[in-house]
Amino acid sequence: MAELVDALDSKSSAFGHVGSSPTAPTAVMGTYNRFPLTLTKGKGCFVWDNNGQKYLDAVAGIASCSLGHSNHALKRVLTRQLNELQHVSNLYRIPAQEKLALWLAEHSCANSVFFCNSGAEANEAAIKLARKHGHINRGIERPIILSANCSFHGRTLAAISATGQPRYHNGFEPLVEGFKFFPYNDIIAFEHLLNDLEKDGPRVSAVIIEPIQGEGGVNPGSLPFFQILRTLCNKHQILLILDEVQIGMGRSGHWWGYQELQIEPDAFTLAKGLGGGHAIGALLVKENADLFEPGDHASTFGGNPFACQAGLTVALEIERHAVLNNVQERGKQLREGLNKLVKMFPSKLKEVRGWGLLQGLVLQEKANFTASDFANAAIDKQLLVTSAGQDVVRLVPPLIIKPREIKELLKRLNNTLDHFT
Numbered sequence: 050m051a052e053l054v055d056a057l058d059s060k061s062s063a064f065g066h067v068g069s070s071p072t073a074p075t076a077v078m079g080t081y082n083r084f085p086l087t088l089t090k091g092k093g094c095f096v097w098d099n100n101g102q103k104y105l106d107a108v109a110g111i112a113s114c115s116l117g118h119s120n121h122a123l124k125r126v127l128t129r130q131l132n133e134l135q136h137v138s139n140l141y142r143i144p145a146q147e148k149l150a151l152w153l154a155e156h157s158c159a160n161s162v163f164f165c166n167s168g169a170e171a172n173e174a175a176i177k178l179a180r181k182h183g184h185i186n187r188g189i190e191r192p193i194i195l196s197a198n199c200s201f202h203g204r205t206l207a208a209i210s211a212t213g214q215p216r217y218h219n220g221f222e223p224l225v226e227g228f229k230f231f232p233y234n235d236i237i238a239f240e241h242l243l244n245d246l247e248k249d250g251p252r253v254s255a256v257i258i259e260p261i262q263g264e265g266g267v268n269p270g271s272l273p274f275f276q277i278l279r280t281l282c283n284k285h286q287i288l289l290i291l292d293e294v295q296i297g298m299g300r301s302g303h304w305w306g307y308q309e310l311q312i313e314p315d316a317f318t319l320a321k322g323l324g325g326g327h328a329i330g331a332l333l334v335k336e337n338a339d340l341f342e343p344g345d346h347a348s349t350f351g352g353n354p355f356a357c358q359a360g361l362t363v364a365l366e367i368e369r370h371a372v373l374n375n376v377q378e379r380g381k382q383l384r385e386g387l388n389k390l391v392k393m394f395p396s397k398l399k400e401v402r403g404w405g406l407l408q409g410l411v412l413q414e415k416a417n418f419t420a421s422d423f424a425n426a427a428i429d430k431q432l433l434v435t436s437a438g439q440d441v442v443r444l445v446p447p448l449i450i451k452p453r454e455i456k457e458l459l460k461r462l463n464n465t466l467d468h469f470t
């Protein structure tokens with residue numbers, strides 16, 4: 050043991066003070082372009098770096114820390130769970146998993162839940178479910194899943210194959226077969242593609258689609274598009290699967306993004322905000338899509354007691370503190386402030402798009418900076434934001450953000466815009 054510690058010490062000196070400086074050598078694989086920041090502490094909507102500098106956090110672990118940082122209830126419940134039992138596997142019934150599944154079923158259109166560890170995994174489960182539906186209910190040998198251009202469904206091989214952005218495919222071919230794409234919110238193009246594929250009989254098993262596209266540029270779904278999409282899926286006996294990984298669990302101001310569109314999906318996926326900063330993902334299905342049998346799908350850690358306690362605590366705290374009302378009110382306050390900024394900076398900002406506390410500030414094409422330049426400049430104004438594509442600054446603060454913190458966020462956005470001449 051002592052030798053191992055020595056070896057690690059000598060490695061960490063070879064790599065500099067690990068974690069202390071953003072430019073120090075690192076043994077972490079370079080899959081991210083990281084901001085020049087090392088964050089070491091958080092409380093509510095604020096985080097601190099390793100030099101003690103405080104930042105207002107409108108990234109929230111990429112739309113994940115719904116209750117903010119260092120939440121009291123999460124700390125209490127998760128510490129108790131760690132003291133009681135950490136992990137047992139799905140070979141046994143897990144009380145916290147049963148409770149969370151029941152809570153989700155009682156608060157959504159779904160009646161059963163498969164738990165996994167991330168959004169991509171939840172979508173993997175959904176893709177397998179779609180294939181099974183195609184085989185057993187539609188008699189299709191090689192089922193096709195329809196997905197939207199500019200979508201994002203995660204980074205596993207099937208999830209990138211379902212993602213309608215070629216930049217995520219490049220270099221990783223051959224992709225998983227059986228995905229076809231249509232322009233988001235374009236019902237004529239969708240119907241054309243569907244009719245063309247189905248002209249000689251059943252070929253399509255499902256549509257997988259975000260109610261609001263997050264990574265693809267914060268594009269809200271259109272109500273007429275989704276309503277006709279629902280009708281067409283019913284007509285063709287195709288599963289409508291919504292990827293609610295980013296918007297689900299309260300970020301729109303309702304529990305689920307599909308409520309904004311006044312439809313119900315056959316299945317939907319969750320992750321991010323469900324765990325309030327802890328790893329959990331879920332596939333939720335209605336009875337007609339409840340097709341998995343023992344052995345069809347599994348996950349060692351999926352639905353473990355710790356992750357499910359996190360999910361349950363997030364759900365109960367959102368209810369207890371009327372957080373959905375807060376999201377609606379703070380979302381409106383943010384939106385109004387962002388619209389004012391668009392008026393104040395017409396040569397830099399084009400428009401605001403989004404629902405609740407997922408808002409995108411769209412840059413003008415002629416602006417001389419990108420969304421990622423903006424996110425970097427915001428750091429100097431003690432503000433953390435992220436981008437969604439080249440030209441959209443994405444704002445996804447914790448759902449518990451207060452009125453004065455929204456004011457502060459708008460002030461810091463204003464200061465950042467002033468930075469660009």
Ligand SMILES: Cc1ncc(COP(=O)(O)O)c(C=O)c1O
Nearest residue numbers: 167168169201202203263294295
């Ligand atoms: C809509 C959507 N689906 C899936 C994912 C993938 O989730 P994860 O990173 O947890 O695998 C994301 C992540 O940004 C997402 O926004």
